[in-house]
Amino acid sequence: MIGTSRAEYIFIRFCIIGLHYLAPLCLLYCTLVIALYGFKTAITSPVPLVIESIAVAESLFFLFVYLPYRYRLQREAVHPPAPTRDERRELFAHCNANISDPEGYLQKWFLGADLKDIKRENVKEFLLWAFFNRGGPPGDDDEELDEYVDATEKLLGKPIEEGRGTAECLRLTLDRVDMLHRSLVWYCCVGFVDFLTYMKMLYHGFHFHRTKLSRFFTLFPFRPQTLFTKYRSPAKHTTYWHRPHTSKTKLPVVFIHGIGIGLYPYTNFLSELNSAAGLESVDPDEQVGIIAIEIMPVSFRITHSALGRAEMCAEIKQILQEHLLTGQKCVLATHSYGSVITTHLLKEPSTARLIGPVVLIDPVSILLHLPDVAYNFTRRKPKRANEHQLYYFASMDMGVSHTLSRHFFWSENVLWKKDMQGRRVTVSLGGKDLIVNTEAVGRYLSEETKVGNGHANGNGNGNRNGNGRATGVLIDFEGRDDASQSGTTEDETEDETEHEEDIVEEEWKSRPWKGTGVDVLWFKNLDHAQVFDKAATRRRVIDAITTYSQNE
Numbered sequence: 001m002i003g004t005s006r007a008e009y010i011f012i013r014f015c016i017i018g019l020h021y022l023a024p025l026c027l028l029y030c031t032l033v034i035a036l037y038g039f040k041t042a043i044t045s046p047v048p049l050v051i052e053s054i055a056v057a058e059s060l061f062f063l064f065v066y067l068p069y070r071y072r073l074q075r076e077a078v079h080p081p082a083p084t085r086d087e088r089r090e091l092f093a094h095c096n097a098n099i100s101d102p103e104g105y106l107q108k109w110f111l112g113a114d115l116k117d118i119k120r121e122n123v124k125e126f127l128l129w130a131f132f133n134r135g136g137p138p139g140d141d142d143e144e145l146d147e148y149v150d151a152t153e154k155l156l157g158k159p160i161e162e163g164r165g166t167a168e169c170l171r172l173t174l175d176r177v178d179m180l181h182r183s184l185v186w187y188c189c190v191g192f193v194d195f196l197t198y199m200k201m202l203y204h205g206f207h208f209h210r211t212k213l214s215r216f217f218t219l220f221p222f223r224p225q226t227l228f229t230k231y232r233s234p235a236k237h238t239t240y241w242h243r244p245h246t247s248k249t250k251l252p253v254v255f256i257h258g259i260g261i262g263l264y265p266y267t268n269f270l271s272e273l274n275s276a277a278g279l280e281s282v283d284p285d286e287q288v289g290i291i292a293i294e295i296m297p298v299s300f301r302i303t304h305s306a307l308g309r310a311e312m313c314a315e316i317k318q319i320l321q322e323h324l325l326t327g328q329k330c331v332l333a334t335h336s337y338g339s340v341i342t343t344h345l346l347k348e349p350s351t352a353r354l355i356g357p358v359v360l361i362d363p364v365s366i367l368l369h370l371p372d373v374a375y376n377f378t379r380r381k382p383k384r385a386n387e388h389q390l391y392y393f394a395s396m397d398m399g400v401s402h403t404l405s406r407h408f409f410w411s412e413n414v415l416w417k418k419d420m421q422g423r424r425v426t427v428s429l430g431g432k433d434l435i436v437n438t439e440a441v442g443r444y445l446s447e448e449t450k451v452g453n454g455h456a457n458g459n460g461n462g463n464r465n466g467n468g469r470a471t472g473v474l475i476d477f478e479g480r481d482d483a484s485q486s487g488t489t490e491d492e493t494e495d496e497t498e499h500e501e502d503i504v505e506e507e508w509k510s511r512p513w514k515g516t517g518v519d520v521l522w523f524k525n526l527d528h529a530q531v532f533d534k535a536a537t538r539r540r541v542i543d544a545i546t547t548y549s550q551n552e
Contacts, residue, residue, distance in 0.1 A: 001386050001389065001434070001528050001529045002386055002389055003385065003386065003527075004384045004385050004386055005385065008385040008386075009384065009385040009388070011385075012385045012388050012389050013385075013388060016392045019182070019183050019185065019186050020180060020181065020392070022058060022183040023058045023059070023061070023062045023066075023181055023183045024181075026055040026056075026058035026059050026062075027058070027059045027062055027063075029055050030055050030056060030059045054184075054185070057184055058183055058184050058185070061183075061184045062181060065302070066182070069302065070179060070398065073177050073179070073398060073401075073402045073406070074176065074177055076406075077174070077407070079134065080133060080309075080409055080412060081133070082131075082132045082134070083131070083411065088131045088144070091411060092131060092148055092151070094369075094416060096151060096152075096155055098367055098369070098370075098444055099155060099369075099370070100440060100443075102156045102157075103115060103156060105370065106118060106123075106156070108371035108375050109126060109169055109371045110122065110126070110169050110170070111167075111168060111169070111170055111379060113165075113166070113167035113168070114167075116161070117165040117166045117167040118160070118165055119160060119161045119162065119163045119165040119167075120149055120160050120161065120162050120163065120164075121163060121164035122164055122167050123149050123152060123160060124138055124142075124145045124146075124149060125169060125171075126169040126171070127145055127148050127149070128141065128145065129169075129171040129173070130369075130410070130411070131148070131411070133173075133409065133411070135171065135174050170371065170374055170378075170379060172374050172378065172405060172408060172410070173406060173408065173409060176405075177405040177406065178378070178396065178401060178405075179396050179398045179401040179402070182300075187220065187221045187302075188221065190221050190300050190301070191221030191222070191223075193262070193264050194221065194223060194225075194261075194262060194264075195225055196264065197263050197264040197267060198223075198226070200264075200271075201241050201263070201267065201270070204267075204270065204274050205243050205274060206270075206274075206290070206292070207229070207231050207241065207242050207243070207244075208226060208229045208231060208239070208241055209229070209233040209239060209240050209242055209319075210223075210226045210227075210231070210232060210239055211232075211233050211236065211237065211239055212232075213227070215236075215237075218303060218304060219302070219303045220301060220303070221301070226239075233319065234318040234322045235315035235316075235318045235319055236315065237296075237304060237307060238293060238295075238307075238312075238315045238316065239293075239296070240291055240292060240293045240319060241263070241270075241290075241291070241292040241294075242289070242290070242323065243277075243289055243290040243291075244287070244289055245288060245323065246287040247286060247287055247288055247289075249550075250288050250550050251328070251329055251331050251356055251357075252288060252289035252290065252291065252549075253273065253288060253289070253290045253291070253330065253331045253545055253549060254290075254291045254293065254320070254330045254331070254332050255270065255273075255290065255291070255292045255293070255334070255335075255338075256293045256295065256334040256335070256338035256341050256342070257292070257293075257294070257295065257299075257334075257335055257336075257338055258298070258334075258335040258336025258337040258362070258529070259298040259299075259336060259337045259400055260298075260299065260300070260394065261299060261300050262294060262299040263292055263294060265532055266292070266335070266532060268532070268538065269532050269538050269541075269542070270290065270292055272535070272538055272539070272542055273542050273545060273546075274290060276542050276543075276545075276546045277290060277549070288546075288549055289323065291319065291320075291323060291330075293316065293319065295337070295338070295341070296399075297399045297407075298337055298399060298400050298403055299399075300397050300399065300400070301399060302398065302399065305402065305403075305406070305407060306403040306407040308407070309344045309412055312341060312344060313345060313348040313350070316341070316345060316351060317350060317354070320351070321354075324354060328354075329353075329355060329356035330354060330355060331356055331357050331358075331359065331549050332355045332356075332357075332358045332359070333358075333360075333361070333541075334358075334359070334360060334361065334363070335361040335362055336361070336364055336435075336528065337364060339360050339362075339363035339364055339365040339366070339415065340365050340408075340413045342360065342363075342365065342415065343365045343413050343414065343415040343419065344412070344413075346358070346415070346419055346420075346423075347419065355423075356423070356548070357423060357424040357425065357548035358420070358423055358424075358425045358426075359425075359426045359428070359541065359548070360425065360427045360428070361428040361531060361541060362428065362429070362430060362433060362435075362436060362528050362529060362531070363436070363441070364435065364436055365413050365414060365415040366415050366416075366427070366441045366444070366445070367414075367437070367444055368410050368413055368414040369414060370437055370440060372435070372436060372437040372440075373435055373436060374410070376390075376434060376435045376436075377390070377394070377395055377404065377435055378395055378401075386434055387434060390434060390435070390528075417444070417445065417518070420518060424515060424516060424517065424548060425517070425518045425519070426513070426518075426519045426520075426521060426541075426544040426548075427441070427442075427518065427521070428521040428523070428540075428541055429441060429442050429520060429521070429522055429523065430523045430525075430526035430527055430528060430531060431522065431524040431525060431526065432524075432525060432527045433526075433527060433528045434527055434528055435528050436528065442508055442520050442522060443508065445508075445520055446507075446508030446511070446520055447508075508520060508522075509522040510522070513540075515544070515547055515548070515551065519544070521541065523537060
């Protein structure tokens with residue numbers, strides 16, 4: 001991720017304008033030439049052949065690839081079955097127990113609308129998507145929705161007005177799939193970067209495992225270099241890079257990347273991890289294997305749709321079983337979107353047993369009920385250089401946008417602390433992350449989980465209403481009085497409590513890494529993915545991975 005300087009802003013805007021408007025200009029040029037001079041004259045035009053070829057290719061690509069593809073990607077999402085009523089209640093309780101700014105939470109899910117424009121029916125519409133996996137009228141679920149709206153009022157500390165306001169909520173899998181055209185030149189750049197990645201990974205001792213040759217034309221840009229590998233992936237869709245594991249005392253490492261151009265931004269990280277894992281050692285017991293899995297639908301390619309949870313878990317399980325010994329586990333390290341796949345793997349028993357310690361770098365799946373990830377990635381209007389980079393190159397990419405808008409079901413993807421119990425986990429967070437609310441995530445991971453009324457109160461301080469006052473339990477599931485279950489609200493203790501919270505909040509950022517339970521690595525001045533930019537910051541993450549590999 002680039003920075004926020006004026007020079008970087010000018011650079012990224014120049015790149016975006018050049019790449020985005022190339023195809024429309026080519027289409028306009030071809031249209032004018034044919035309209036003014038005729039098709040035959042256009043063929044014998046004095047314009048250099050290279051320019052003519054680019055103009056024709058870009059025009060054809062726009063008309064016969066992008067437009068049909070864009071139309072096809074607007075198909076409705078196939079939502080997973082809705083959770084049961086008890087599961088919804090538990091999920092709702094987990095969510096409300098971890099909201100520090102209720103008004104901001106609601107406003108951001110409603111795209112910055114004023115609270116006066118968010119009325120009871122608006123909130124029901126949002127909750128119907130969030131917890132029932134559908135749109136439309138409430139129907140038989142209206143009573144349960146009223147229960148959740150009442151709890152939301154308690155969270156806010158004030159009533160929500162009856163009726164429907166003008167606010168529109170963010171419903172990721174029901175809203176339109178927004179995307180921007182990518183020129184053929186851009187895809188040529190992606191193909192070139194893919195070739196560089198291929199050469200660098202080979203140089204560092206990795207072997208590429210391709211899918212069937214019959215699937216060669218299902219991915220664009222094409223990957224001709226992959227035709228020369230003798231290694232084959234056991235999975236139908238998923239390719240990966242592998243460095244053999246020979247150690248009998250250490251765990252192999254599995255890495256899953258995030259949204260971007262594939263593995264290229266991680267090649268230095270993987271190279272250094274490779275060296276730390278014993279590449280240069282002649283002792284077989286020092287050789288730690290590494291599997292780097294490629295997720296093509298979020299890698300700026302035109303390819304198959306993102307795999308569903310069950311299918312993704314099944315394919316990764318096939319890969320792990322191909323290389324792990326019987327009873328062996330691996331260290332799982334993932335970045336950004338890769339944390340979503342981590343959630344699926346940890347919740348699926350057949351893959352969870354193959355996974356030991358976990359390292360999450362810039363995870364988006366923790367506290368996914370907060371609006372920051374969805375809003376910042378898909379709805380925020382870019383202003384700074386890094387925001388423009390994220391918006392154009394990632395958010396508006398056809399494959400990425402379709403993945404997030406039609407295959408990203410937050411209730412399946414969210415990762416809670418209870419899902420990490422019994423594991424050693426390291427979470428790397430950047431203080432200037434433009435996607436994730438890392439302050440909230442770090443605070444959540446660093447505090448003790450409390451339980452009340454049969455559900456987790458994961459923020460360690462109870463819920464807080466609009467006045468910052470503790471509210472305790474929000475839904476009276478068992479007929480208990482809220483006041484009897486709430487946290488202390490005496491005026492003389494509030495200042496002391498808030499002071500203690502501030503101390504704890506700062507303490508977790510500098511807490512030393514222990515290698516037991518959940519550890520947080522806090523990089524105060526880093527944006528999303530910038531931990532991979534410098535050797536010093538990469539080293540801290542690599543040290544955690546190698547320690548897990550050695551000491552499990």
